[in-house]
Amino acid sequence: MPKYWNPCTFLPRRLQIVASLTGFVLFCIIFLGTSSSDQYDPYLKDVPYGPKIQSGAHQAIDAAHQAVEHIPSLPKNVPAAPGWLNPFKAPAHSPPPEQANSTNGEASWYSDWKWLSPFSSSVTLDEERSVLPPEKNRPPIYTYFDISDHKKDDKRQAAEKELLEIWRRAWWAKGFKPVVLGQPEANNNPQYRTLMGMELEKEMEFELQRWLAWQSMGTGILCNWLAVPMEAYDDPLLSFLRRGEYPNLMRYGGLDNGLFVGGKDAIDGVVKAALSNPDIQKKKSIFDAVPSKSFTTDKNHDGIAFYSASNIKSKYSKVQKKLETDDTRVEGLVDLARLINSHLHTTWQNTFSSGIAVLKPLPQHTSTLIAPAIDLARNLTQCSLSPEPSSCPPNLYSCTPCVASSDMRISTPPIFRNTSSVFTIATVPHPYTVLALTHSTPTLDLRFVRRKTDRDTWILAATKELLGTGLSSFSRLVSLKDVVASDFSAPRTLWLTAEEIAQPTLSEEQVQELDWNLGFTIPRTPTPNGRSETPVPGPERRPPPPKQDFEGPEPSEKELEQEQAILTASRFALQGKSPDGKGRSWGKAPEGPDVKAVTAGVEAWNLADTETWKFVRAYGARKAMERAKWEEDEEEFLGKGVIGRWVDKVI
Template identity: 40%
Template sequence: MVPHRSGTLLAIIIFVGLLLFIFSSPPSTDPATGEPVSGPAKYVPRPQLPSWGGIHFPFQPSAHVRPKEQKNSTSGESKWYSDWTWLYPFSSSITLDENRSVLPPLADRPVVYTYYEPNKGNGENEDADARMLLAWRRAWYAKGFRPVILSHAEAMDNQLYEAVQRIKQDPTKKFSPELESDFFRWLAWGQMGTGLLADWRCFPMAKYDDELLSYLRRGAVPTHITRFDHLGNGLFAGESNEINEAIKEAIRQVDEHSNSMLELIPAEHFKTEKSTSLAFYSPSMITNQYPMLAEKIVSSPSEGKRALVDMVNSHLHNTFQNSFPAGIAVLKPFPEKTTALIEPSLRLAKALVRCAESADLSTCPPNIPACHVCSPSNPVRISQPAQYKNTTHVFTIGTLPHPYTLLSLQQNSEEVTTRHIRRETARDPWLTEVTKELLGDEMGGFSRSSVLKNAVAGEMAIGNSVWLTVESLPSKAGESLPPDSLDELEWQLGFKIPRDDQTDAKKEEEARKSVTDPNPSKAGIEREYELLDKAREVMKTKDVNRIGIKDVAEAWNLADTEVWRFVRAYRARSIVERKKWEEEEKYFAGPKLAV
């Protein structure tokens, strides 16, 4: 017979065992190694004990918890964390990681849809259409939208598609191909829901911060479908319910005289806005304003469409140039030492002030009939100020060096020592020099870093500047930005940037001579290129001694390092964002460009 005490003890043991079994689960991985558990240990339950992380003990110092790593937040050596605290002077106080920069949260991109039906069996026309669709996507993306190309497939998914098909088969109704295409366009839009519906020949032809474009980025009016004066069916904005209600009204109103959806949808469904920010290259507009181009489209459709793409790109480029009456500023602090450092940026500026490739440079966009046309003999002004100017009248190109890179240029030697850094150099020289005119001489690096971050990524900075890191640029004399970098900048600016292969040898030689400052000697310029090359090697090396001096340079120039990492991460994130969008849309981007 089991004694009473032994029975009680046995009952307690059984009870505790049951609790452990109920509140535990077999581990799938070893917490020490992270490897999958195998063997008998796989079936041994482990209790899931409560976490004590949120409990503060009075005799223990408080410690912040590192934020969890976000998805798609790394690219190469760049790491970032998107948060509203991005204007804090130092990101490490938020991320607890010196190499992870805090960036502003990505702005929501309202969707702008277009509807495209391919020209089957006509490869040349499809290639011309592909070029136009690429220009359309690039222009809208640069203005903060998410372009999406719809097709007949989306129209078929709309519940109202069958009703349209029944009307089409009704012998008493006249259903022209144009009306059918218009119906399918609206059906596809109604199926996708809230957003903008643009003709793929309708382009945003204004600055990023234009009043209408800002209004469109805020979203559609829920009670009406917004249309725009003088644009016809070029652009609409609406929400799903209103769109499908308008389609139902159009279905009820179809008769033998119907030609377009605008004729069928009652006026009370629309709210009309005025616009001078959108350019719609409709066939009628081309005939009226660009008769030579219209004749070319009639005589050779594929060649005419390619010429139209070139003209649209020319207008987008010209609008960019007209948007900055004070020209382009390439920041050049410490001009006696940074000629080679800013050369790629200066060459970018020269490409931006060049006239775009077009058969007729004398034309203006349809929404800006009195534009200032591009003239090779009177180009946009390029300046090289040492200080950043907070104005929207000038487009700024900033080139940030790593602290070690700037130190080696200022010392004119790659042999930078800790003693030299601590005893003979000031802290954060680049940031102090660039913001001197804006903030004066007394303010410290903490406040300056927040101001420059706002100049790089603030809402008012978008579309008014480009910021690059020196180490991501070519270091050879006469080299332009790599094609991949130019491609990325085109998506930021919204138009195709003229490339160096479009210039002749004589002009190219003149361009190479013009990028160098006349003050430094030729030997001095060559020495700068050598130092830039060696600084890039230091950035990539795994040599402990080299890494040590780089860390010393960063520790001595905390604010300079902070903004350098911020710009590097900001550029990297924009590339990741665009590539992710392109990956999602790669099967829906219309016809492919001919190689």
Template identity: 45%
Template sequence: MPVQRTFFGLAIPGSRRMPPRRILFVLSLIGTFAVFGLLITIPSKISGSVVPATPEESPAKKSGFRIPKPKFHKPKLSNFRLPSVYNPFRPAAHAPPSGANSTSGDDSWLPDWKWLHPFSSSITLDESRAVLPPLRKRPPIYTFYDTGLKRDAVTLAAEHKLLLIWRRAWWAKGFRPVILGHPEAMKNPLYQTLQTRQLNKKLEEDVARWLSWGHMGTGIFTDYLVLPMGPYDDPLLTYLRRGKYPKLTRYDGLGNAVFSGENTAIEGALRMALDSTTLNTSSSFLEVVPKSTFEVDGHHDSLAYYDPVTIAKKYKVIGEKMAKEETKAEGFALLPQLINSHLHNTFQNTFSGGIAVLKPNPEHTTALVEPALQVATLLAQCPDSPIPASCPPNRSCKPCVSSLAISTPEIFRNASSIYTIGTVPHPYTFVSLTKSKDNIDVAFIRRKTKRDPWILGATDELLEKDVGGEPRLIKFKEAIASEWGRFHSLWLTPEKDLPESLGWHFGFALPMKEVLQPTSTSSVPGSPTKTSSTKSADSNAPAAGELNKERERLKNARGAVRSKFRHQLVIKEAVEAWNLADTEAWRFASAFRAQCEKELELWEEEERKYAGGETD
């Protein structure tokens, strides 16, 4: 039945034939756009004129009188230009081309220096593609390993572990470790000169090390028993990461173990050594080359050298075994475990304030942060060591007698003595857990949930409460991908399993097989035996029954986020549109971790074909 319209209680004639209000609203909107479009298309000048076209045709001109030109009022719209970014009718633009190795699974990214822009889609023109900082150029660091020497099985296994520890530790500090051998030395043009000299085996090996380094060129050269034992931002490590070495440098007190220099300086030192008349009677490369060839640096507190003299002096349990021929291999086999424990202990001393597992909504997100808590437990506990109370040879330390404190703050704190492990969920996952709801629809999202609850909660202390999502995204991205953030934090996403290569992020081995994966719905089997020793656990952990429900809900949410069914995709896209800042944070964190894993994977694939490049 038609609706009778009224005005102050009086019936409006003909109102029964009027269309519904929604149609009137649409028609008025169309009319408004039509008028607006007409106004912006008015030409800047009116071409018509009542003045005769030429002076000869004007009788007034012949009589000496001037007829004034008519003045028309023209609206000043000719200078108005609608910004192209807001123009719905603007021409389409090509998206930036995808670079090599910029995808991994469902993650894709664009390396660009504009990575701190709040929303990646404004640069990539692709809603599913994140903008990440370009990969840092890792300066090469070289070591020499002679595969031709005969070794017993125990010593060979220990050396391979030491090479792995050396590679992993230097990779975590921002370098690109490369293991060299005689094949690289033989590629050096000066190798033929070496063949003409009759040198003892030890000196020939020493010169071969330099020849292999000279073949590769500019970089750092170390013994594989030299490890970086210091914070990421240590002055020496920061200088070496720049990749510029104006002078050939050796480091006082480290003997023949560490050098840095440019290609021309390395070649010059090699030529002087091979041309020296005292080469045959010398015991080492440094004895032949003039002392003025090197600049000596005495500041190397971040470098630990486990040479036989240091081992015999500071680690007598191992040194005594290595001193005896029948137990030498057994003592050498203990060295990898000792070095790994020192790397772990250095991490704990650097972050003496403890480990913070970020948990913005503490009531229903225990299953969400459970893997992060497991990683934190492994980082906080005392590492296994043949000499538990020992310290690295380069610095004094606080031996690990009890585990670091683990906290679960609701907000991210920018503290240099605290290591942060953050879990960034997809908005769908976060809503499902915090609202304890398995089936989510569009109406529920719009009516029952707030926008961007995760990032608003996580960054509550960094910015004022009334600040929107864009400034918070900038701060969040800095916390993840800046030079400071890379060293002080680890960011995960619950929709993926924990990567097995987290040891390469920290620089030392973690028993990753004991870490709970997010897909588990059981209790915590296989938890580390030292879990109970943590000083501060999650105080908001629910009862076992509720925790199992959270795990099951998390498992379902992971499946929903990965689903390709049309209905589920519509709901997922609606959740993402309602939570733009949370979606950008999740996409950025996921792509950044994928980029790190991709970089490591490609490097390992390249190095695997060379001797000593095996992975764990």
């Protein structure tokens, strides 16, 4: 046996190392890890031992807690330190700056070409801002209206103003910016003094004033205020006019002086040629005063209906008869306004020959939620008042008048179908509303949401047929956004948020906004449809509510009342209020959960449904703001002020 025997030599080398380390740790624990107050070296009395170390540690921790409690909190929104202080810090993207006019109510948006990103926050770095497609450029379309004629009485001015409003509404719905010109624009033209020194025929003087006013605006479209777009949004002529590129000065055969398009140089050339014509005193039309080669004539004008004197005389005898005499002229103008609005409504109905679809993806508990959309659809299927119900617009040789057609079909499909002949009205609820309705409870808590509910049920149900069942809810967002805001789908669909529309019918303000989206006045009350049937009161002639398109019993009155109560409570919850609608915020238990925390949790649990709801809300808010801003800019030119252009000549 060797002099120094090591029992570990019988073990492999790696186990020798492990055994040695284990023995060393056990030795330290046994001989160095324990101590007591009565066993210590007196020469080391100042060195802290076990209990002293533990007591000191507790005191240090308590002192640290007290110090933290007394540290003042840092102010919010502290600007970040400049990046040059830490050159090794990783770079971070900054959120895009806020754009002008990008907020309306609680909705905010950012217009960018990246609007088809699944989640807007990836672009805006802000959960509340939605990315919308850039606003379409609305080319201006001008009309000349002599609103300074103070000899007209109030009734005639009101009737003509209604016709002008129909013209503005129709062109706005087709993607244009209607602008009403008058005497002030003509006066601003330097060549107006040349015109004033001439003795011209009344018709020719009015025509030149119209062209001088157009010339002062530069370029664009000049339209008679009785010429309105009377075709679908994607009509070839309307699509050409929306491009805003007019290489030649064009007129349209069959429309007489109803529509001109051209550039600045061409307009200047026509005005100068007309004013320099030595025989202009004998002319009655701009076409007679300038060379024929000044215009390029296009025979394609099917998208425009011009209610000229000749068309009214040949096609609408009842209206013409009233316009012939001074005593009934105002009644004739009122009937003409009703006739044009009726034709606009009829053309819209003919465009969507397959009817109206009111989207209802979760049919079991959402009857009250889509009630305003059903009421709107029933109004759209009615016939507008018209002095000649069986007539067609002057640009259409044949149509299906509302009087001769069967009622438009209203359906409530549980899925979205991308059909061009169907107009779809979709009501998008907030995910909080979806969960509250589907589980029949006015209040939610995060534990219930996390354990008992499914994610993104609305978007999965709505796009089941369009995209199949294999895609995730996140993958469906791009397609759904395209359906809401693309050039093809936007004129064929109407998207509303459930919490922002009035119940059980839309408010008058909301319906007026839809008038401008559709281009005609929607019937407000049930009206006779003009059929030769036994006279009955108006409400009996209104189309009945549609039958549900899914299997299952119709909801009872009690269930509908419960749905209404839940919908009202959900609207209050999203506003941070208690279910009874009082202004106070919810407290914590036992009164109820923190509503802001619950809604934030629901939105985090349903990211795709939340993104859809915010996108639809922002898209509708931006459309309303765009029109409101345009109305504000044009208001002073329409005689709506205290001193308006109605009395311009008097002053």
